[in-house]
Amino acid sequence: MAAGRGESLIQDLALLHTLGVKLVVAFGIRHQVHSVLEAEGISPVRHQGRWVADETIMARVERVAAEQRLWLEARLSLGLPNTPLHGIELTTVSGNLVMAKPLGVRDGVDFQRSGEVRRVRSGAVRALLEQHSLVLLPPLGFSSTGEVFDLDAAEVAQQVAVELKADKLILLGESDGLRDDGGRLLRQLSPAEARPLLDDASLGEERARHLGAACEAASHGVARTHLLSWRDADALLGELFTRDGVGTMITQHRYEQLRAAGVEDIGGLLELLDPLEKRGMLVPRSRERLEHEIDDYLVIERDGMVIGCAALHRFDDANVGELACVAVHPDYRSGARGERLLAEIERQARRQGIDRLFALTTHTAHWFLEHGFVPSALDELPPLRRDAYNHARKSKVMSKAL
Numbered sequence: 001m002a003a004g005r006g007e008s009l010i011q012d013l014a015l016l017h018t019l020g021v022k023l024v025v026a027f028g029i030r031h032q033v034h035s036v037l038e039a040e041g042i043s044p045v046r047h048q049g050r051w052v053a054d055e056t057i058m059a060r061v062e063r064v065a066a067e068q069r070l071w072l073e074a075r076l077s078l079g080l081p082n083t084p085l086h087g088i089e090l091t092t093v094s095g096n097l098v099m100a101k102p103l104g105v106r107d108g109v110d111f112q113r114s115g116e117v118r119r120v121r122s123g124a125v126r127a128l129l130e131q132h133s134l135v136l137l138p139p140l141g142f143s144s145t146g147e148v149f150d151l152d153a154a155e156v157a158q159q160v161a162v163e164l165k166a167d168k169l170i171l172l173g174e175s176d177g178l179r180d181d182g183g184r185l186l187r188q189l190s191p192a193e194a195r196p197l198l199d200d201a202s203l204g205e206e207r208a209r210h211l212g213a214a215c216e217a218a219s220h221g222v223a224r225t226h227l228l229s230w231r232d233a234d235a236l237l238g239e240l241f242t243r244d245g246v247g248t249m250i251t252q253h254r255y256e257q258l259r260a261a262g263v264e265d266i267g268g269l270l271e272l273l274d275p276l277e278k279r280g281m282l283v284p285r286s287r288e289r290l291e292h293e294i295d296d297y298l299v300i301e302r303d304g305m306v307i308g309c310a311a312l313h314r315f316d317d318a319n320v321g322e323l324a325c326v327a328v329h330p331d332y333r334s335g336a337r338g339e340r341l342l343a344e345i346e347r348q349a350r351r352q353g354i355d356r357l358f359a360l361t362t363h364t365a366h367w368f369l370e371h372g373f374v375p376s377a378l379d380e381l382p383p384l385r386r387d388a389y390n391h392a393r394k395s396k397v398m399s400k401a402l
Contacts, residue, residue: 009172010075012236013134014088021240022129024160026137027072028153029064036060048106049204053113053150061150065138069094072136093133097121098156100141100149115141115149117156122163158213162220169217169225170239171210176229177248178211188249188256191215214250225250258340261297261309266290268306269299276327281363283390285325297325298344300337307332310341312348315382321354322385326364342371346402355402358385360395373398 017023037044037060044051051057076090101118103111118141128135137160139153154171161169178186178197189197194215201208214225228235228247239245249255261269269290276282290297293311300308307329313322323345328337349357358381359368365375376399378386389395 007075008233009230009236010072014076014090015237016240017090017132017134018088024125024129024135024137024157024164024166025072026139026153026157026160027068028139029061029068030139030153032064032068033057033061036064045109046204047109047111049202049208050103050111050114050152051150052109052111055113058113058148058150062140062148065140069136069138076134091131091133092136093128094136094138095124096142097125097135098137098141098151098160100143100151102143102147102149113147113149115143115151117141117151117159118143120160120163122160125160125164152209154209154213158217158222161217161222161225166222167224168240169214169222170228170236171214171225172228172230172235173206173210174229174231175207175227176232176235176246177227186248187245188251190252191218191250194250211250218250218252221252223251223253224255256300256302256307258298258300258308258344261294261299263291263294265297265299265301265306266294268301269297269309272306272309272327272329273325275330282325282327283393298341298348300328300332300341302332305329308337308341310345312345314352314354315384317384318382319353319355320382321349321352321357323357323359326359338367339371350402356399357402358397358399360389360397362393362395365396365398368398368400371400373400 013023013025037057040060042056042060044057045054046052053061073092073094076092098120099118100115103114103116105111125135137156139151139156141149141151141156143149157169157171160166176185178189178194180186191214194211198208198211198215201211210227214227217225226239226245226247226249228239232238232246235246239247266287270287273282273285277284293313296311296313298310298312299306308327310326311322311324313324315321323342326338326341328341346357357373358376359373361368376397378389378397380399381389381397
């Protein structure tokens with residue numbers, strides 16, 4: 001990691017600590033060890049994406065890990081008046097918090113002191129976090145035999161996140177996330193969606209290690225795992241404090257979902273609809289009306305915020321339904337969310353035996369035309385809806401056969 005970005009990242013960690021965020025930092029040393037080995041003309045034996053940590057390699061690994069930990073502790077202690085950490089007292093703690101076991105012999109290759117995580121002393125880590133300490137974990141593990149093993153930092157981070165039932169696991173690497181074949185950033189994937197990308201990655205490369213850790217964490221209860229670039233100065237804080245975040249998120253649960261509305265969504269619906277009602281685009285709806293009709297509504301929820309809705313009102317005297325209150329938050333109108341709402345309303349209508357939808361609109365007649373609706377006469381509305389028609393609004397009647 002470049003020195004300047006390292007300083008900036010440490011300032012971000014300090015800020016998060018002052019805000020009460022409990023932090024465990026598992027740091028990697030792969031690049032630093034590579035540089036040392038290259039400078040000394042040492043070529044490690046590699047197998048299955050890992051190097052064989054013999055005594056020569058392990059001596060360099062332990063030395064670099066100690067140097068990196070001391071550097072991090074020193075930077076986190078910086079508190080001069082003209083520095084960003086002035087007035088912030090950070091207690092950093094490291095130690096034998098990760099127990100390890102050797103990889104052993106695989107395909108006839110003895111990995112010697114290359115290891116994997118056996119268990120995390122989660123109780124000890126939690127106790128340190130409760131004491132407002134920042135926990136630093138090197139990519140080293142300890143065994144009951146008194147040995148030290150070389151570990152993969154991504155595996156350490158993943159195992160700690162699972163054991164602590166962490167809210168988030170953030171993996172900082174070279175890449176700013178995963179991209180599709182067209183080069184577009186993939187914002188959100190489930191473990192099942194991400195595994196084909198993992199299968200295509202070369203064993204041992206950063207993408208394989210980080211994506212593998214992300215999928216494992218998501219599959220074992222970590223709500224959100226984020227793949228970010230350490231090169232982006234705004235990545236860490238941007239991920240934590242903006243709704244859309246940055247990079248790629250791996251999550252077992254969909255970050256954005258279309259679902260039936262419940263009474264707990266009424267506050268979010270009122271916030272979504274109020275600006276549109278004030279502009280005259282929608283008929284004002286009171287909290288009482290929404291409570292009465294809530295079973296007719298669908299919502300799109302994104303990270304706890306209602307960003308879209310639509311309602312299907314059925315008329316018992318005819319096989320006709322009203323598509324009402326189609327609304328999408330202005331910040332999220334580029335993702336075909338209106339189309340998703342319409343498609344789900346149409347599916348529900350067909351299941352209920354409705355063979356025609358109608359909608360009343362003052363501002364968006366062209367949107368309805370683009371989605372198969374045609375202008376209709378007021379007389380074609382069901383009697384109850386026709387009697388309640390507000391002639392002052394002069395809404396256009398649009399209908400669509402299903």
